[in-house]
Amino acid sequence: MGYKITKKENLSAIDFFMEVEAPHIAKSWKPGQFVVLIPDEKGERVPMSVYYAKDGKIGMFIRRHGVTTLKLWHEFHVGDEILSITGPLGKPIEVKHYGNVVFAADAVCAQAEAYATLKAMKEAGNYTIAIHSFENKANTYPEEYLAKPVADEFYITTEDGSVGRKGHYLDILKELIEQDKVDIVFAGGKLGSLKKLAELTRPYGIPTIVTVRQIMVDGTGMCGSCRVLYDGEIKFACRDGPMMDAHKIDWDDAIKRNARFAEQEKLAREIYLAKLREKGVI
Amino acid sequence: MAGPKLIKERVPTPEVPVEERIKSFVEVNLGYDFVSAVKEAERCLQCNPAPCIQGCPVHINIPGFIKALRENAESPEEAVKNALRIIWDDNTLPAITGRVCPQEEQCEAPCVMGKAGEPINIGKLERFVADYARKHGIEKELLKEFTSTENGVKGKVAVVGSGPAGLTCAGELAKMGYKVTIFEALHKPGGVLVYGIPEFRLPKEILDREIAKLKELGVEIKLDHIVGKTVTLEELLEEYDAVFIGTGAGTPKLLNIPGILLDRIYTANEFLTRINLMKAYKFPEYDEPISIGKKTIVIGAGNTAMDAARSALRMGSEVTIAYRRGREDMTARIEEIKHAEEEGVKFEFFLNPVEFIGDENGKVKAVKFEKMRPLEERDAKGKRKIVGTGEYITLEADTVIIAIGLEPNKIISEEATGLKTNPDGTLVVDENLMTSIPGVFAGGDAIRGEATVILAMGDGKKAAKAIDEYIQKKRLPA
Ligand SMILES: Cc1cc2nc3c(=O)[nH]c(=O)nc-3n(C[C@H](O)[C@H](O)[C@H](O)COP(=O)(O)OP(=O)(O)OC[C@H]3O[C@@H](n4cnc5c(N)ncnc54)[C@H](O)[C@@H]3O)c2cc1C
Ligand SMILES: Cc1cc2nc3c(=O)[nH]c(=O)nc-3n(C[C@H](O)[C@H](O)[C@H](O)COP(=O)(O)OP(=O)(O)OC[C@H]3O[C@@H](n4cnc5c(N)ncnc54)[C@H](O)[C@@H]3O)c2cc1C
Ligand code: SF4
Ligand code: FES
Numbered sequence: 001m002g003y004k005i006t007k008k009e010n011l012s013a014i015d016f017f018m019e020v021e022a023p024h025i026a027k028s029w030k031p032g033q034f035v036v037l038i039p040d041e042k043g044e045r046v047p048m049s050v051y052y053a054k055d056g057k058i059g060m061f062i063r064r065h066g067v068t069t070l071k072l073w074h075e076f077h078v079g080d081e082i083l084s085i086t087g088p089l090g091k092p093i094e095v096k097h098y099g100n101v102v103f104a105a106d107a108v109c110a111q112a113e114a115y116a117t118l119k120a121m122k123e124a125g126n127y128t129i130a131i132h133s134f135e136n137k138a139n140t141y142p143e144e145y146l147a148k149p150v151a152d153e154f155y156i157t158t159e160d161g162s163v164g165r166k167g168h169y170l171d172i173l174k175e176l177i178e179q180d181k182v183d184i185v186f187a188g189g190k191l192g193s194l195k196k197l198a199e200l201t202r203p204y205g206i207p208t209i210v211t212v213r214q215i216m217v218d219g220t221g222m223c224g225s226c227r228v229l230y231d232g233e234i235k236f237a238c239r240d241g242p243m244m245d246a247h248k249i250d251w252d253d254a255i256k257r258n259a260r261f262a263e264q265e266k267l268a269r270e271i272y273l274a275k276l277r278e279k280g281v282i
Numbered sequence: 283m284a285g286p287k288l289i290k291e292r293v294p295t296p297e298v299p300v301e302e303r304i305k306s307f308v309e310v311n312l313g314y315d316f317v318s319a320v321k322e323a324e325r326c327l328q329c330n331p332a333p334c335i336q337g338c339p340v341h342i343n344i345p346g347f348i349k350a351l352r353e354n355a356e357s358p359e360e361a362v363k364n365a366l367r368i369i370w371d372d373n374t375l376p377a378i379t380g381r382v383c384p385q386e387e388q389c390e391a392p393c394v395m396g397k398a399g400e401p402i403n404i405g406k407l408e409r410f411v412a413d414y415a416r417k418h419g420i421e422k423e424l425l426k427e428f429t430s431t432e433n434g435v436k437g438k439v440a441v442v443g444s445g446p447a448g449l450t451c452a453g454e455l456a457k458m459g460y461k462v463t464i465f466e467a468l469h470k471p472g473g474v475l476v477y478g479i480p481e482f483r484l485p486k487e488i489l490d491r492e493i494a495k496l497k498e499l500g501v502e503i504k505l506d507h508i509v510g511k512t513v514t515l516e517e518l519l520e521e522y523d524a525v526f527i528g529t530g531a532g533t534p535k536l537l538n539i540p541g542i543l544l545d546r547i548y549t550a551n552e553f554l555t556r557i558n559l560m561k562a563y564k565f566p567e568y569d570e571p572i573s574i575g576k577k578t579i580v581i582g583a584g585n586t587a588m589d590a591a592r593s594a595l596r597m598g599s600e601v602t603i604a605y606r607r608g609r610e611d612m613t614a615r616i617e618e619i620k621h622a623e624e625e626g627v628k629f630e631f632f633l634n635p636v637e638f639i640g641d642e643n644g645k646v647k648a649v650k651f652e653k654m655r656p657l658e659e660r661d662a663k664g665k666r667k668i669v670g671t672g673e674y675i676t677l678e679a680d681t682v683i684i685a686i687g688l689e690p691n692k693i694i695s696e697e698a699t700g701l702k703t704n705p706d707g708t709l710v711v712d713e714n715l716m717t718s719i720p721g722v723f724a725g726g727d728a729i730r731g732e733a734t735v736i737l738a739m740g741d742g743k744k745a746a747k748a749i750d751e752y753i754q755k756k757r758l759p760a
Contacts, residue, residue, distance in 0.1 A: 024504075024512050038469055044560060044570040045469075067569050084469035086506040217555050220467055220508060221691050222477075222532040224549035227542075234536050239691075253543045256644040260545050264571035271566050 002081025006057055011145060013138040015063050015108050016073055023056035025087045031095065031116040032243045035060075035087030036219040039071050043083065047216045047238070049188070050088070051112040051145075058085070061112040061145070066265045067272045074281055089219045090242045093117065093209060099183035101126040102176065103147065104169035104197065106133040109211060110188030111141060117186055119150040129153040129176065131169040133189075137162035170196055182206055186243070188213075191258060195251035208246040212237040214258055228254050290399025293322040295406050304595055304625050307481040307563060311381075311617075314410040316358045323352040325395060326402050333392035334404060340740040342372045344389055344404055347411065363420050365411045370428065373408075374453050374495075375446065375739060377416065377488045380409025382479060382585075383736050384615045416491055422498075428457050429499055436460050437523040437753045442509045442694070445473020446735045447528030447726025449496060450742030451749075456499035458750055463522070464496075465507040467693075470559060473530050475735070477559040478551070480589050482596070483618070510697040515722065523756070524721045524749045527709065528742060531688040531727035537581070541638025544646040546573055550582070550590045550685035557593050574599050575680030579649050581605075581635055582685030583612035584732075588619060590683040591627045599681060601627045606634040606654050611665045630677070632656070634670065638682060650676045690728050706731055714748040715741060723749055 007019035025035060029050055035058060036045050046068050051059040064073050076082065101121045103114040111132060118128040130151035134140045140156065140163045148154045155172050156164030165172065170193065176182050177200070187197055188211030201208045214226035214237040221239030228237055229250035237244070276282045296312045297303075303310050314322065326348045334344040347368040354361035369376045383389075385405035393401035415421040436459040441452045444466040452462045470476050472489050497503070509515060509529075518525050534549035536542060553572070556562040560570035578594040580587050583605040591601045603622070605612065608631050612619060623629070633651035641647045653675060654668040661667055690707040702710040702718035708731055709717050709724045717724050725741025727733055 024507060028512055028514075042561070042568045044568075067566075071569075084506050086467065086469065086508065086512075088511055089508070217552055217560070218468065220532075220693065222534075223552035223555050224534045224536060225552045227536065229543060234538060234542065250543075257543055257545065261571040261573060264565065264573060268566045268569065268571065 002083055003085050004081050005076055005078050007059075008076075008078050011061065011141045012134075015061055015111075015139070015141070017051070017059065017061055017145065018072065018076075019057050019059045020082060020085055021056060022058045022085050022087075025058055025085065026053040026056050029053035029058070029088040030092035031113070031120045032093035033088035033090045034219070034242055035085055036089060036216065037082055037086075038084040039068060039076060039082050041083060043071070044068055045084075045217055045219070047089070047219055047242075049109040049112040049211070051115060053088075059112075061108045063108040067268045070269070070272060070276075074276060086219065090238055091240070093186065093243050095120045095124050097125045099126065100129065100181050102129045102131065102173065102182055102185045102187075104131045104133070104173060104185060104187040105189050106169055106193050107189035109213060111146070113186075113188050113211065114147040115145075115150060118147045122150050122152075127152050129155075129181070131155045131157065131172050133157045133169045134159075134163070136160045168193065170200060173197070174200060177201070177204055177206065184209070186210070187246070188243075191251065191255045194246055195255065198246035198249070198251065202247055209243050210246040212241045212244050212249060212254060214238075214254065215260055228257070288398060289325045292325075292400045292403045293318045295403070300624050300626075303482065307596060309485050310482050310621055311406075313413060314406055316410075316414065319407060319410040319414075320352050320355050320361075322403050322407060323348045326352075327394055329394050333394065334389040334402070337392045338389040339734075339736045340372045340743065342389070342408075343368050348402070348404075348407060351407065351411065358414070359418060359420060362411055362414045362418070363424060366415045366420065366424055367427075369408060369411060370424070372743075373736070373739060374450060375492055375735075376408045377412035378446070378475060378484065378492065379736050379739070380405050380407075380412055381484050381488075382615075384734065386616050388736070416488075421495070425495060425498055436750070437757075438463070438521070439524050439526065439749060439753075440465060440518045440522040441526045441528060442518075443467075443473060443528040443530055443726075443728070444471035444493075444503060445528055445530045445726060445738060446475065447530070447728070447738035447742040448473070448526065449492065450739040451526045451528060451725065451746045452501045452742075453496055453499060454743050454746030455749060456496070456501050458746070460750075460753075462501045464501060464503045465509050465513065465518075466503060466505050467508040468559070469505050471503050471505065473528075477555045478586065478589065480554065480558055480593050482592065483589070508693060510693040515694060515698040515701070515719070519719075519721060523753045524723065526742070526745050526749065527694060527717070527722065527724040527728055528726045528738070529691065529694060529728045530738075531690045531730075531732050533689050533691045533707075534684070535687045535689060537635060537684060537686065539635060539637055541640055541646065544638050544640040545644050546575060546646050546680060547638055547682045547684065550580075550586045550683055551688070553590050553683050554586070554593065557597075563593075563597060572597070573681075576600060577679050578602070578681040578683065579604055579677060579679040580683045580685055582687070583607070583614060584685065584687075585614045585618055586688075587683075587685035588614045588622050590685050592618075592622055592625060594681065594683065595625055595627060602630055602677065602679075603627055604630045604633045604635070604649070604651065604677070606632065607665060607668055608632060608656055632668065633675065634668075636674070639676070645680065646682050647680060648676050648678050649682060650674055688727070688732050690731070714752075715745040716748065716752070721752065
């Protein structure tokens with residue numbers, strides 16, 4: 001029993017798109033929720049955001065990071081099956097009329113969430129603003145994968161200015177806030193940016209709801225791996241999140257916890273890459 | 283009555299030597315062979331009434347199966363088949379309960395032989411019957427006897443969770459002729475048996491066999507399905523005649539003390555899941571990582587704590603179990619405590635953690651404890667109350683595992699608002715194990731908080747009967 005890969009496309013120098021048959025998830029998924037997938041028998045459980053869920057299929061953006069994601073890129077092709085995909089997990093975001101809604105994204109997970117979130121927000125009558133940030137031209141996605149069709153206002157930034165505006169979503173957001181154009185911010189991607197984002201919006205009292213990425217195992221609240229300090233209390237990012245109030249998260253701790261297995265992951269990645277080289281795959 | 287045959291000592295079961303077993307996850311106890319099992323069975327006095335039956339939460343006919351075993355000593359196959367038939371009447375997972383039940387508190391506690399010497403080794407006999415039957419194809423034959431020919435005709439039942447409660451309920455209903463579908467959140471069935479209890483106590487092949495048995499009975503298992511998220515309880519009720527909830531107590535309790543977010547502080551669930559379910563002990567052959575240092579402190583004193591401690595030991599760490607009460611209040615099975623001690627796990631009592639201390643990289647490096655003192659007064663569970671002494675001690679540790687208990691998850695109860703829960707998160711059920719929603723039954727840790735495998739199975743079985751009655755009554759013309 002597996003779940004068939006129905007589409008796979010390269011998005012950029014580091015990210016790719018993958019669509020998997022998962023009718024059990026597709027019919028109940030809502031924006032804000034994620035899935036957990038396992039490539040094969042020896043694989044680990046990794047959380048992934050959902051770009052879309054439709055016609056019994058789930059679309060995801062994946063960054064070639066370590067063993068799991070490299071494996072998915074190099075060894076799994078259209079027609080192959082992955083071992084497991086579970087979901088939807090976590091709490092959906094609250095879709096209602098807020099006024100001007102921003103979605104800010106600077107890494108895969110949030111690029112996926114941007115489209116789904118803003119689509120729902122637009123349907124709920126909001127004015128929608130998308131900001132997609134990338135490091136440089138090579139990392140930028142083809143435009144059809146971005147939130148342009150559902151955004152009333154749309155920005156791309158790159159750090160080196162090679163595409164769109166030079167800078168980061170934080171820069172654009174600052175301008176928008178100064179123009180009094182922001183009622184609520186949704187964001188995701190790099191935890192370091194989210195920490196800065198929390199500090200940016202806090203003085204203005206702008207509600208800021210972001211993906212709290214933490215290392216997960218089950219994704220259902222069973223293991224406590226994803227625990228974070230939230231308003232002084234322990235919460236589980238998978239069960240109580242993953243999108244949570246950025247102003248209540250202890251970001252320094254969250255950032256540290258997300259690097260827990262860096263040594264092991266590096267080792268595993270090296271062994272895996274050596275294997276690929278041996279086989280002549282890379 | 284104490285005739286010449288009264289043998290005070292148990293026939294021992296061989297164990298893998300300590301030096302060998304601490305290097306791997308192979309099963310520690312090797313169990314009986316037929317000759318030694320019969321020898322042990324011959325010690326049984328065949329009491330009537332038999333207190334062992336009363337001591338067993340599901341009232342297995344213990345003297346009955348023991349008698350069957352020794353009566354046919356010339357034909358092992360026949361003997362085991364008869365014994366297994368008797369056990370299966372009350373317990374369909376004897377290979378598991380024979381290994382994990384706290385027999386010393388249950389059937390073996392009141393055993394009459396225990397007054398004269400050592401109680402009959404009921405657990406190991408049960409395990410022997412199950413293992414022998416599996417190895418020799420006896421189980422398969424017997425399964426046919428128990429299988430209903432009318433599979434699916436009596437109705438359709440959904441079972442949520444594939445721990446011992448769910449597995450038992452599903453098996454019983456399938457035997458009665460229901461079409462049963464199990465919905466399991468994880469990618470492997472078994473509940474705590476697969477993600478919590480390590481291989482050195484319960485080899486995975488044994489669990490695999492139990493699951494295969496269910497499939498032979500026609501039970502369908504839908505993995506990766508979370509009821510309350512992937513499908514709702516309401517949707518299940520539309521499609522099925524009844525639902526059984528066996529979702530266990532899978533949410534770890536945490537210590538809300540400074541330093542809880544430091545690296546290498548694990549809950550027992552995370553630690554054991556990484557190791558058992560995801561095989562992190564085989565990293566990097568398997569992708570799941572785990573990070574364990576040289577000195578581990580495990581906090582708690584139940585089976586979970588022992589399992590975590592012995593797993594950490596096998597991963598090459600020195601291990602100390604720190605418990606806030608005394609030795610006599612430890613809740614783990616005696617055999618696990620014994621094995622842990624033999625293997626070199628150290629124990630510290632009357633220490634209550636108050637702070638985790640980290641190094642400059644955010645990794646834990648020590649645990650600060652308050653020393654506790656026992657009082658004469660006892661709490662509701664009969665344990666001596668403890669108070670802080672105001673004295674503190676700091677123990678070095680670069681890995682900490684918290685094993686202080688679990689509570690039920692709220693995935694279903696949060697979504698299905700009609701489902702009533704108690705303040706501790708357990709589901710409210712009536713004497714037939716029916717929840718506040720008609721047609722929805724529940725059992726195991728989901729209604730008891732943390733309990734045991736055999737109690738979960740007992741609930742599964744009881745609920746199966748109640749579900750059968752409920753569905754049949756519904757079918758009757760008004
Ligand atoms: C709610 C949520 C949504 C996510 N969505 C996406 C997404 O849409 N696309 C995407 O590419 N990534 C996403 N991630 C991150 C993704 O799960 C990790 O990048 C992935 O597990 C890396 O696995 P690896 O073996 O390839 O790399 P590794 O070398 O194992 O890890 C690289 C880094 O990923 C993180 N990581 C590793 N294991 C886990 C884990 N089990 N859970 C969470 N983080 C982990 C760590 O920070 C680690 O340093 C999401 C994470 C969360 C929590
Ligand atoms: C480490 C450890 C060691 C133990 N050792 C012993 C021992 O030696 N002896 C003993 O008797 N007892 C022991 N116990 C206790 C025993 O394991 C439990 O009492 C028993 O497993 C409870 O069974 P259950 O079927 O109620 O739930 P569980 O075994 O917890 O199974 C519940 C299942 O339901 C699934 N689930 C949860 N929510 C959902 C949902 N919404 N949708 C779908 N699926 C869901 C879970 O993934 C899980 O598979 C131990 C427990 C632990 C944690
Ligand atoms: S109490 Fe002990 S001796 Fe008596 S029947 Fe039970 S197992 Fe045999
Ligand atoms: S991932 Fe296990 S509790 Fe969140």
